[in-house]
Amino acid sequence: MRIAAAQTTPCWGDPASTADKAVAWIEKAAGENVxxxxxxxxxxxxYPFWVGQTxxxxxxxxxxxxxxxxxxxxxxxxxxxxxxAVVGAVADTGVFTxxxxxxxxxxxxxxxxxxxAIDPAQGIVSAHRKLMPTFDERMVWGTGDGNGxxxxxxxxxxxxxxxxxxxxxxxxxxxxxxxGIDLHVAAWPGGVGLTKDITRFIAMEGRCFVLSAGSLLxxxxxxxxxxxxxxxxxxxDAMYDGGSxxxxxxxxxxVEPVSGTEQLVIADIDPTRVRGERQNFDPAxxxxxxxxxEVTVNRTRLDPVTFTD
Numbered sequence: 022m023r024i025a026a027a028q029t030t031p032c033w034g035d036p037a038s039t040a041d042k043a044v045a046w047i048e049k050a051a052g053e054n055v056x057x058x059x060x061x062x063x064x065x066x067x068y069p070f071w072v073g074q075t076x077x078x079x080x081x082x083x084x085x086x087x088x089x090x091x092x093x094x095x096x097x098x099x100x101x102x103x104x105x106a107v108v109g110a111v112a113d114t115g116v117f118t119x120x121x122x123x124x125x126x127x128x129x130x131x132x133x134x135x136x137x138a139i140d141p142a143q144g145i146v147s148a149h150r151k152l153m154p155t156f157d158e159r160m161v162w163g164t165g166d167g168n169g170x171x172x173x174x175x176x177x178x179x180x181x182x183x184x185x186x187x188x189x190x191x192x193x194x195x196x197x198x199x200x201g202i203d204l205h206v207a208a209w210p211g212g213v214g215l216t217k218d219i220t221r222f223i224a225m226e227g228r229c230f231v232l233s234a235g236s237l238l239x240x241x242x243x244x245x246x247x248x249x250x251x252x253x254x255x256x257x258d259a260m261y262d263g264g265s266x267x268x269x270x271x272x273x274x275x276v277e278p279v280s281g282t283e284q285l286v287i288a289d290i291d292p293t294r295v296r297g298e299r300q301n302f303d304p305a306x307x308x309x310x311x312x313x314x315e316v317t318v319n320r321t322r323l324d325p326v327t328f329t330d
Contacts, residue, residue, distance in 0.1 A: 024290060053285060124150065
């Protein structure tokens with residue numbers, strides 16, 4: 022299988038333009054004979070970069086309210102035109118795609134960090150809402166549920182994916198390992214500091230390939246009309262540097278974290294390497310004691326209301 026990360030810059034806060042850009046990168050990946058492509062966390066239509074740099078916890082601050090309103094307005098719905106365009110590109114090219122989106126809730130007041138898996142024949146096969154936003158992200162994103170903790174068959178391999186610091190949670194990783202994944206997709210907002218350690222660790226622990234996909238974010242990619250842009254960037258013109266990387270099932274690098282460039286980060290991978298590494302360690306198989314430790318996962322979609330009509 023040929024896999025790739027689309028390390029590129031979103032058109033921050035502009036879902037239509039970012040969807041067009043995602044489609045172009047899916048087509049570019051198809052031209053490179055890529056079978057599976059991954060974008061960064063909330064690539065469509067942007068990470069909430071301003072919160073940690075502009076005192077986002079200020080109560081009733083008008084600038085923070087305006088920033089959230091802009092962010093909520095740019096969020097997408099899974100059946101909306103932006104995601105539909107990406108689904109169409111996946112169908113047309115045959116490239117199985119993971120893409121991070123800012124998903125607007127049914128109540129239209131909450132945003133989830135959602136990792137969407139799109140199959141060329143079946144369309145959206147899972148939409149995983151980040152279980153627990155990290156630190157200042159909790160000012161912006163709602164907490165997710167287990168509905169999207171699912172693995173998928175892609176060619177000869179089984180693939181699963183998680184958002185950002187979910188990749189550091191042992192029980193969540195175990196949930197993916199127990200589904201027999203050969204390839205783990207880790208979506209990040211973008212940074213070598215985020216991917217340089219955990220990418221190799223998951224590969225060694227899970228005895229699986231790991232594809233870390235990160236985005237770039239520059240001052241130029243954020244509209245000047247976004248009031249907190251300059252306060253957040255300060256003296257820097259770039260905030261996220263990508264960090265996309267690919268590790269083998271023994272923890273060795275296939276592609277070390279790539280910094281600062283827009284590119285497809287590509288590798289060819291062979292599932293027999295996974296099987297060989299499982300000979301001496303399978304964390305959810307012969308090295309797991311189900312008689313001692315039980316793991317139960319609730320995969321119900323947790324909606325605030327159920328209508329019976």
